[in-house]
Amino acid sequence: MCFFVAMQAIASVELPSSVSHDKVLVIFGGLLLVMLLAALDSTIVATALPTIVNELGGLAHLSWVVTAYLLAQTIVTPIYGKLGDLYGRKRVLQFAIVLFLIGSALCGLSRSMTHLILFRGMQGLGGGGLMATTQAVVADIIPPRQRGRYQGIFGAAFGVASVAGPLLGGYFTSNLTWRWIFYINLPLGVLALVVLAATLPAQSSYERHAIDYLGAGLLAASLAAVILVTDLGGVAYPFSSPLMIALIIVAIVGLIAFVVVERRAAEPVLPLRLFRTRDVWVTSAIGLIIGFALLGSVTYLPLFLQIVKGMSPTESGLRMIPLMGGTLFTSILPGRSRVVPAGIRYFRLRAR
Numbered sequence: 001m002c003f004f005v006a007m008q009a010i011a012s013v014e015l016p017s018s019v020s021h022d023k024v025l026v027i028f029g030g031l032l033l034v035m036l037l038a039a040l041d042s043t044i045v046a047t048a049l050p051t052i053v054n055e056l057g058g059l060a061h062l063s064w065v066v067t068a069y070l071l072a073q074t075i076v077t078p079i080y081g082k083l084g085d086l087y088g089r090k091r092v093l094q095f096a097i098v099l100f101l102i103g104s105a106l107c108g109l110s111r112s113m114t115h116l117i118l119f120r121g122m123q124g125l126g127g128g129g130l131m132a133t134t135q136a137v138v139a140d141i142i143p144p145r146q147r148g149r150y151q152g153i154f155g156a157a158f159g160v161a162s163v164a165g166p167l168l169g170g171y172f173t174s175n176l177t178w179r180w181i182f183y184i185n186l187p188l189g190v191l192a193l194v195v196l197a198a199t200l201p202a203q204s205s206y207e208r209h210a211i212d213y214l215g216a217g218l219l220a221a222s223l224a225a226v227i228l229v230t231d232l233g234g235v236a237y238p239f240s241s242p243l244m245i246a247l248i249i250v251a252i253v254g255l256i257a258f259v260v261v262e263r264r265a266a267e268p269v270l271p272l273r274l275f276r277t278r279d280v281w282v283t284s285a286i287g288l289i290i291g292f293a294l295l296g297s298v299t300y301l302p303l304f305l306q307i308v309k310g311m312s313p314t315e316s317g318l319r320m321i322p323l324m325g326g327t328l329f330t331s332i333l334p335g336r337s338r339v340v341p342a343g344i345r346y347f348r349l350r351a352r
Contacts, residue, residue, distance in 0.1 A: 072124030096129025
């Protein structure tokens with residue numbers, strides 16, 4: 001989703017072209033901090049989940065502490081892209097940061113599993129804006145030839161946060177309290193807010209755009225149905241139960257209706273023409289596979305190490321460091337290497 005938003009942003013907004021290289025580095029530093037916050041909260045709760053369940057209860061709903069954040073983040077990501085066109089990237093990014101920080105504070109104050117899940121959803125509503133808008137701002141201020149390097153650093157930040165999250169979560173849980181995995185966002189978020197407010201150029205002109213509310217609603221309904229089926233099916237309810245069958249129907253019908261609406265919408269929330277390009281659907285498929293492998297292992301491996309192997313939260317986080325090192329290396333390398341672009345050109349020539 002972030003990739004599609006960044007592609008749309010390239011030609012949709014005009015920012016001052018006189019932004020100096022030093023200022024770009026400062027802006028990018030603030031954006032990198034924002035990206036780290038959003039990515040970190042996708043996985044930082046992993047090593048704290050057993051402790052959270054012991055204190056708040058609600059073992060049957062444990063996975064929703066992670067799922068609520070990711071689901072809300074996914075639903076609002078394309079909407080933030082359109083809001084950036086309407087009101088400017090800077091305003092939208094500042095709003096997303098504030099919403100994310102409010103959600104973080106409320107998560108730390110939670111007194112029940114229900115409250116924590118609801119506030120994680122609120123946090124995800126802000127996190128979706130952080131992920132999408134930071135990518136769009138890079139497309140606005142970085143020339144296309146250099147954009148791969150910066151996107152590679154973003155990828156490295158996401159990879160590091162995905163694996164450093166369990167490590168930090170384990171440290172805070174063992175030495176302070178699990179609530180600090182949310183409180184730590186507050187000073188970092190305020191710092192990022194100040195840096196971006198002082199350095200990020202404001203959009204000088206705005207174009208009128210129509211928000212595809214129907215498409216966004218259908219996308220949200222389809223994604224929510226898919227998440228509920230995969231989370232509850234076979235565990236809380238059998239797949240043959242009326243509820244699961246109804247959710248499967250909602251997911252299929254919603255997806256079909258979404259495709260029909262997007263084909264007819266004046267300004268679709270997710271332009272289907274993007275998938276006519278091989279680069280888009282191939283990278284999307286690869287991203288889906290990586291998401292399964294990375295987020296699945298990062299979320300549940302610490303649980304296995306703590307519950308089955310009897311390790312402490314900090315020890316389980318330390319066992320994730322090799323994964324962090326490999327993710328960091330392979331995320332930065334493609335953006336700075338000539339091997340990957342040369343390989344892409346080779347396969348394109350062969351395809352012709």
